[in-house]
Amino acid sequence: MSTAFRLTLLRHGATLAPGGLGQHDAALSPLGHSQLEARWAALNGTDPIRAVASSDLQRCRDFAEIAASRDTLPCRIDAGFRELDCGRLNGVRADALVDGDALSYRRWQHDPADGLAGGESWAVFTARIDAALQRWLVAGADGHHLLLTHGGVIKALLLHWFGLPPNRHGQFWPGHAGHVSVWWDAAYPPVLLAFDAEPPR
Template sequence: MAFRLTLIRHGVAQGAEQAIFGHSNPPLSTLGREQLAARWAELSAHPVDAIASSTLARAADFALDAAMSLGIALHLERGFDEMNLGSIDGKAKADWSAAEHAAWDAWQHDPAAHPLPGGETWDAFNLRVQTALNTWIASGEAEHRVLIAHQGTIKAILLSALGLPAARHSQFWLAPAGCITLWWDQDWPPMILGIQNHLPDAR
């Protein structure tokens, strides 16, 4: 069955100005909740009948409220969690070593070829994301699925769907609460219907 798939990045998390978060688990800031609320209101033109989320608070807390507002179950899945970023995960950038800065720069160029120290490999991360996505899709039919997750999770889904290597990940950068909508047909390559990368107005 073909369906609309909307991938939403979580809003700004507490402490995001100082650190980069993977598996570390800060909640949304007040601004982050306002951003997601505004993005959610924009989806009303296409009623949502299935919603999934990573288990991390910056995605799951809002997703739970959204699912409750629709009266549908939330598919909460660890496979959609952000990549484990190893030694820099949640660590203030001001405290990074020179080696950690160099590792981050190399990872940005090609995350598959340059795993972060102590971090998850791209192949392992991509496998768990794709497994989680396939399991969710197989769990039941829906006309409009929404996944609230993370920058890395969304990039992994898009790169795999479009047959692109990890080195092309920077083409799919999303702002906080940004979203990408696809028309997903398992018999054909997905089509990107739109990218909304502006910060929605707080309401």
């Protein structure tokens, strides 16, 4: 396996239950599926995808398995790529929070270092994702690697790679089927190649 290749982080598309925090397991909507199809075609046309990994939550996993099977690609499904665990607020919409939960969420948005409602701290979240990424990349193929995952995962990896603290997470807001591509070299820090946060049109 080559130690240098393009690595793309792709956020899932729109879901049937939008806006829920954390590790809720909402399915993709038809719009979300079409968003991912459009993004996949564009990315694959630029640099053919050779290996796929995905969160095990269905809004990521379902499309990853379909696309990988269609293109005869290896596909790793790993719970390590799940969204941040938000404790007892998993699945709750942010705009539905009231009283103490609403206050805790606002504070968390300003600095997510500590866990939300009994969930993961940012350090534990980042370590989980990085461990899953290393497992995949060590076992993977040559060429363009694509990880289908969640907005929080993309934020955490970018902050980790660029040496930024958790309170800078607001700099990165990947939309549905938004993506980030980096040049990955095991011997050097990742180099940013592309950041398209908007859903494909």
